[in-house]
Amino acid sequence: MTDIDTSPIPERKRGSGVKMVYDLLRDEILDLVLPPGSPIDEVQLAERFKMSRTPIREALVQLAGEGLIDTLPNRSTMVANIDFLNMHTFFDALVLMYRVTTKLAAQYHRPEDLKVIRAHQVEFAAAVQAQDALAMIATNAAFHSAIAEAGRNPYFTGLFNRLLDEGRRMLRLYYQSYDDRLPQRFVEEHDDIIAVIANHDVEEADRLARLHAEQIVHQIQKLFAREDRLDMAL
Amino acid sequence: MTDIDTSPIPERKRGSGVKMVYDLLRDEILDLVLPPGSPIDEVQLAERFKMSRTPIREALVQLAGEGLIDTLPNRSTMVANIDFLNMHTFFDALVLMYRVTTKLAAQYHRPEDLKVIRAHQVEFAAAVQAQDALAMIATNAAFHSAIAEAGRNPYFTGLFNRLLDEGRRMLRLYYQSYDDRLPQRFVEEHDDIIAVIANHDVEEADRLARLHAEQIVHQIQKLFAREDRLDMAL
DNA sequence: TGTATATTATTTGTCGACAAGAATTTCAGC
DNA sequence: GCTGAAATTCTTGTCGACAAATAATATACA
Structure with missing residues (x-):
């Protein structure tokens, strides 16, 4: 033994x-x-x-x-399955939460919040540079989550984080479709958002957040529309 | 034995x-x-x-x-404790969800949704008449939840229902403070909301929902402000 | 050979028991 | 009588086992 x-x-x-x-x-x-x-x-x-x-x-x-x-x-x-059928309702909710949280951040953020947000943005830019898809998703979520935190409404941040998590799966598919690359544009949009938050410009925060969100939504929807066509072609 | x-x-x-x-x-x-x-x-x-x-x-x-x-x-x-400190953030979220769900209901509801909504309103009116506080809370939540359902966005209805549940505890305190009675005004506001939804009047739905929500929030905040004073007096 | 039924196997939901950690009590020493 | 350590009690987190429910397989019969 x-x-x-x-x-x-x-x-x-x-x-x-x-x-x-x-x-x-x-x-x-x-x-x-x-x-x-x-x-x-x-x-x-x-x-x-x-x-x-x-x-x-x-x-x-x-x-x-x-x-x-x-x-x-x-x-x-x-x-659980990803609910592609009700995808548009997910995007509606996501866009709204992008707008609300960014607006609130412009209103209520404090100097130390900006430090955290900028730190996440640096990491996000690095992930894009390195073309590390999983890191991009994680740092992007962290970036927006930090903005939501700066808005200081736990109910909104709670829902927003849930949506971001839910979206991680769709986002993963999205990134994969682009060979895990992502355009530089998103990095620049993030910089713009940081700027308007720092300026306490609520209206402009709302506008940029909306554009940024709809931008992403549009990209993803384009992807899935393409996949639908491929599916039909089978 | x-x-x-x-x-x-x-x-x-x-x-x-x-x-x-x-x-x-x-x-x-x-x-x-x-x-x-x-x-x-x-x-x-x-x-x-x-x-x-x-x-x-x-x-x-x-x-x-x-x-x-x-x-x-x-x-x-x-x-868990009720978070009175961050109560205003709760109300911000609640007001927003009242507006969003009511707007969406005005946009996307179908005839059968209205039946359900009206049925809940009848029950709510009965509860107010009977001065049954717990029934009022339940039927009021069911009424607004039905409106949210008619808006057909599961993410919004999900958050909204969570908020209503969370609010049940504060609402319970509120009703108790008024000897479990509730003014007829809320019943009438509900009727107005039903009307604008039926008319597909999105703008007006937003306006009424906002008024209705802020109305309730104001009442509750008044209550707690009073309680704060009482607490301080001790 | 195909279908219905009986048998077996697998997986889940529940149980009683035990051990780790925290709260409480006991008790020695001052 | 008070303080602090030791012992005890109590509650929680985890375990292995069993039973119910379902799925898979075998068997009987047409």
Whole structure:
């Protein structure tokens, strides 16, 4: 008999398991590592993370609450589909939140907020330069999220962050379609937005945010319209 | 020894326990039966519902996800406080969603939507007549929720319903302060809103929704300002 | 061979138990 | 009587096991 595994590894703090599983699954879903429809196996996850099914299930309950996974009672649970049919309603909500949060930022931001926002913009520009798609998505979301924070309305930032997360999946498809490249234009638009926020120019903030949002929406819709045509051609 | 309890009662379908606990706790929290700060005891709930702690905990995880309860790691969990400090941000969000959903309803509603909306309005009027505070809150929320549904944007309806739920607790306090009575004026404003929606009058829908929302917000803020003064007087 | 039924296997929902961490109590020393 | 450490109680987080529900497979029959 070989030496017994006295399992010195389970150096994991009590209570940290749920969060760990939640965070990882969430990222894998939003980055399309787990594409929509992928089956989620509790026991498999339990083995993978070396823990029992109980904490796994609690993490899954959270994800289901956010609509990222679908759970059929007594049957399988899988990654939720992207709702392409109601995509335009998503974009309507996104554009509105872009406008509202940017306006509020122009109104209520403080000097230290601008520092944070500019820092995110630097990272975003670097990601575009490096053509790192996942980094672009993450830093872009962080940039706008920071603007929302500067607007100081937790309800808006909450919804906005949820929309950005939801959009991460569509955005991932979008970036992929352009070989993970992104035009410099978005970087410049971000700079303009920072400028009007710094100037406390509420009206112009609204206008630029709207243009920026509609710009992105337009690009993505063009992509999916193209894909629709390709699908039909099959 | 008396006859053994062969427990013929647990006639509860597999998988229904979580939802049952979730729904009940949620209602008790939102209706202030469980006031903010109330401790939530897992074993007590387990005994009360005659089930193990596992499904109870899953329900609690969901409630925590919605921010209705706060969970301190390894320590107690309790009903979340109402955030009076950031109340104005809540009202900003509420007013915006009132406007957006009502506008969209005026744009996109179909005849059958109006039927549903009118039905809720009848119930609301009845609740006001009967001076049934909880019914007023519920039917008022159902009324506006139906309008949001008619606007056909699931993201907006989602946020809006969350706000209405959150507001249920403040509204409950508000109604209590008026001996659970409510002026007839709100009923009339609802009728006006129905009319402009039916007319597809988007601009007017926006205006009325805004007035209606600000009306309510103003009333509630007046109440809390009064309470603040009372608190200070102590 | 195709279809309906019975059997087996897999997966989920629930349970009781245990251990880690925090709160409370006990008790020694000053 | 007060302070601080040690012991105890209590609650939470996690586990392994079992049972219900479903899916997969085998078997019987036309």
